[in-house]
Amino acid sequence: MGKILTSLYRKPGLIFWDLFILNLALISSFILRFDGDWPSYFNHNYFFVISFTGIIVLFFSDLYNKVWRYASITELFSILKSSALINLVFLVVLFFIQARLPRSILIINYMLDVLLIGGTRFTLRILKEYLGYSPVNGEKTRVLLVGAGDAGEIIIREMKKHPELRKKIIGLIDDDPRKQKLEIHGIKVLGRRQDIPQVIKKYGVEEVIIAIPSAKGKDIKDIYNLSKQEGVKVKLVPGMYEILNGDVNLSHLRDVRVEDLLRREQVQLDAAGIAAYVEGKVVLVTGAGGSIGSELCRQLARFNPQKLLMLDIYENNLYFLDLELRENYPHLSLVPIIASIRDRDKLDYLFAQFRPEVVFHAAAHKHVPLMEDNPEEAVKNNIFGTKNVIEAADKYQVERFVLISSDKAVNPTNVMGASKRVAEMLIQAANKKSSTKFMAVRFGNVLGSAGSVIPLFKKQIKNGGPVTVTHPEVTRYFMTIPEAVQLVIQAGALGQGGEVFVLDMGEPVKIMDLAKDLIELSGLKVGQDIEIKITGLRPGEKLYEELLNDNENNLATEHERIFIAKLEEVDEQKLNLALNKFVQLFRTGKASDYIRTLVELVETYQPQRDNVPTLTLIKDEAYPEIASGSE
Numbered sequence: 001m002g003k004i005l006t007s008l009y010r011k012p013g014l015i016f017w018d019l020f021i022l023n024l025a026l027i028s029s030f031i032l033r034f035d036g037d038w039p040s041y042f043n044h045n046y047f048f049v050i051s052f053t054g055i056i057v058l059f060f061s062d063l064y065n066k067v068w069r070y071a072s073i074t075e076l077f078s079i080l081k082s083s084a085l086i087n088l089v090f091l092v093v094l095f096f097i098q099a100r101l102p103r104s105i106l107i108i109n110y111m112l113d114v115l116l117i118g119g120t121r122f123t124l125r126i127l128k129e130y131l132g133y134s135p136v137n138g139e140k141t142r143v144l145l146v147g148a149g150d151a152g153e154i155i156i157r158e159m160k161k162h163p164e165l166r167k168k169i170i171g172l173i174d175d176d177p178r179k180q181k182l183e184i185h186g187i188k189v190l191g192r193r194q195d196i197p198q199v200i201k202k203y204g205v206e207e208v209i210i211a212i213p214s215a216k217g218k219d220i221k222d223i224y225n226l227s228k229q230e231g232v233k234v235k236l237v238p239g240m241y242e243i244l245n246g247d248v249n250l251s252h253l254r255d256v257r258v259e260d261l262l263r264r265e266q267v268q269l270d271a272a273g274i275a276a277y278v279e280g281k282v283v284l285v286t287g288a289g290g291s292i293g294s295e296l297c298r299q300l301a302r303f304n305p306q307k308l309l310m311l312d313i314y315e316n317n318l319y320f321l322d323l324e325l326r327e328n329y330p331h332l333s334l335v336p337i338i339a340s341i342r343d344r345d346k347l348d349y350l351f352a353q354f355r356p357e358v359v360f361h362a363a364a365h366k367h368v369p370l371m372e373d374n375p376e377e378a379v380k381n382n383i384f385g386t387k388n389v390i391e392a393a394d395k396y397q398v399e400r401f402v403l404i405s406s407d408k409a410v411n412p413t414n415v416m417g418a419s420k421r422v423a424e425m426l427i428q429a430a431n432k433k434s435s436t437k438f439m440a441v442r443f444g445n446v447l448g449s450a451g452s453v454i455p456l457f458k459k460q461i462k463n464g465g466p467v468t469v470t471h472p473e474v475t476r477y478f479m480t481i482p483e484a485v486q487l488v489i490q491a492g493a494l495g496q497g498g499e500v501f502v503l504d505m506g507e508p509v510k511i512m513d514l515a516k517d518l519i520e521l522s523g524l525k526v527g528q529d530i531e532i533k534i535t536g537l538r539p540g541e542k543l544y545e546e547l548l549n550d551n552e553n554n555l556a557t558e559h560e561r562i563f564i565a566k567l568e569e570v571d572e573q574k575l576n577l578a579l580n581k582f583v584q585l586f587r588t589g590k591a592s593d594y595i596r597t598l599v600e601l602v603e604t605y606q607p608q609r610d611n612v613p614t615l616t617l618i619k620d621e622a623y624p625e626i627a628s629g630s631e
Contacts, residue, residue, distance in 0.1 A: 018058055021113070025109055026050050027042070028112055029105050029108040033102065046094075046099070046101075050090055053086055057089060058086075061078070061081075061085075079114055084110065086113065087109060090106075139166070140167055141207050142203060142205050142206050143159075143206070144169075144172075144173060144190075144200065144207070145169050145172050145173070145187070145211055146211060146212065148179045152172060156169055157185060170190075171199065173189070173196055193223060193226065194226070196208070196227055200229055206231060208223075208232060210236035212236075224261070228520075233255075274490060275303050277358060278489075279305065280306050281306055282356045283308050283309065283360070286341055286389060289314050289316075289317030289318040289321060290312070290317070290363075292362045292485060293312065293363070295481045295484075296362060296488070299482070299485050307335060308333065309335045309337060309354055310335065311363070312337075312339075313339065313340045318336050340385070344388045344392075347392045348392055348395070350392075356393075356396075357400075358398065358401075358402075360492070361404060364385075364386075364404070364420070364423075365377060366416060367416070368408070368415075371414065371419070375595055376589065379582050379594055382416070383419050383426070383582070386403065386427075393436050394430060398436045400437045400439075400492055401436050401438045403424065405441060405500065409442060410442070412604065412605045413607060415595065418598040418599075421604075421605070422598070422602060426575070428569075429570050436497075437497035439497065439498065439499045440500045441487070442503065443479065443484050445478050453514065456468075461524065461530055465530040467531070467532050469532055469533070469534055470535050470536060471534065474537070475508040475509060476509060484503065490562060500565045501563065502563045516532070519532075575601065582597060595607060
């Protein structure tokens with residue numbers, strides 16, 4: 001049976017089959033219209049005309065480029081279009097040969113063409129889904145699907161196609177009152193969100209799938225908490241940050257992560273504005289192997305740059321990023337570059353050779369405790385490395401330069417934050433005398449980045465605990481890496497030069513709550529299976545982060561999630577004096593000398609502001625008046 005169907009549905013065999021259908025439909029139209037008198041109204045020339053018309057139209061149509069066992073609405077439109085064209089050409093030819101045709105026949109014939117041509121094709125799908133169905137014996141996991149929308153419909157359809165998964169959807173949950181008691185592919189909506197616990201108990205549900213890709217974090221957390229019962233697994237369809245093309249399939253289903261509980265509304269991008277400054281341009285990303293840099297490269301690749309230069313000092317991450325992008329974007333010109341932003345000569349050579357037109361500067365030392373112990377490295381990399389890239393961009397007339405900054409640059413209490421504020425100052429100063437549009441983007445912590453709190457917590461949970469939190473009240477702003485990068489790229493389109501953009505980070509999150517959520521998502525209980533240990537604030541660590549200091553204001557932009565920080569003017573003479581002093585310190589300076597110079601330059605820098613009584617020895621030597629509490 002399968003072989004006969006396969007051979008039948010091949011061009012040109014299918015064209016002759018369709019010609020038979022067209023003639024059959026035409027005769028049927030006369031029979032339906034005139035009953036037994038149809039031969040007296042029928043002209044035998046009609047056979048020749050409809051066959052001639054059919055061959056011409058069908059040969060050039062797209063009906064034979066379809067895999068009809070997967071036929072859907074798109075294929076139906078092809079049938080409607082081809083049938084309409086056949087009947088139109090049929091009428092025109094009859095007009096020229098002066099053959100009359102009752103008008104009602106044309107309407108009936110069109111409907112029969114669609115019915116018969118479409119029917120033969122959609123039969124393949126019916127045969128595939130029903131006659132080809134082979135039941136799988138054994139127990140099936142009882143599944144409750146939350147979300148009676150497009151994603152839910154796809155999941156139901158896919159599970160019916162794959163009985164080998166041994167899953168049975170017993171019902172749907174949706175908060176929309178209009179969908180209550182309705183069905184999707186035979187699966188009934190059983191209630192709203194608050195009914196989940198009762199539905200789980202009534203139907204013996206073993207797995208809950210959240211099929212709402214656009215759901216906010218608070219909704220996911222609510223559904224997760226309502227579904228938490230012994231023996232019940234909770235999975236979800238990831239958000240559109242992860243499924244950028246909007247497709248959903250069973251391979252996307254995964255366990256709920258702590259990142260999902262913090263998810264916000266999807267970022268709406270001005271794709272045309274981004275494409276205008278990226279498409280067809282040579283784009284350089286420094287720090288390309290890092291968490292932010294690598295995601296920048298992935299998303300920039302979608303906007304079809306002429307060449308993507310990926311610069312990093314660490315070869316392993318860059319190597320794997322290069323492999324990934326070459327596989328996903330085979331036609332994109334990629335140039336992986338092993339280099340340090342501290343190497344001025346190498347940067348000059350690279351800018352002269354490749355002439356980048358857009359630069360995203362993500363290379364930086366970012367770990368607060370390490371930079372507290374090594375302030376000279378933060379100065380060399382975050383300040384002078386940035387200065388090197390700025391000077392090369394200015395010299396070779398880069399169009400746009402976007403610095404990745406940090407919320408730790410606001411009222412900094414640590415070396416890393418202070419060095420990032422100086423980098424912003426360099427951007428502000430350079431923009432005044434350069435044709436390049438320099439700008440910076442501030443944002444808080446990104447979920448899942450290398451060395452961040454969530455990977456650390458996961459490792460501690462895997463090792464049996466304890467999970468370490470520095471202070472029960474410490475809070476941080478969080479966003480996902482894709483969200484942060486999308487907003488950075490969008491800010492690059494908005495910038496006119498000199499701006500420090502601030503991203504809407506949402507509400508701050510308590511690290512203690514984050515630790516508890518992560519323990520529970522791991523299937524464990526706080527205090528019983530895993531302990532949480534308070535370790536005390538580390539050197540340079542704040543209880544909370546800020547996106548603006550007391551002297552800064554937010555200005556709105558065209559994008560609702562991006563703002564401009566109205567900063568004070570940079571004292572360039574003071575900046576240059578500090579830079580010269582740092583150069584001298586590179587030869588003989590101590591750690592305390594670097595910190596003292598940063599304090600002189602960044603007036604809002606107050607080392608260890610939230611933890612003055614426990615200053616380290618270095619801070620005591622540098623600022624005895626602060627350590628003694630006489631600030």
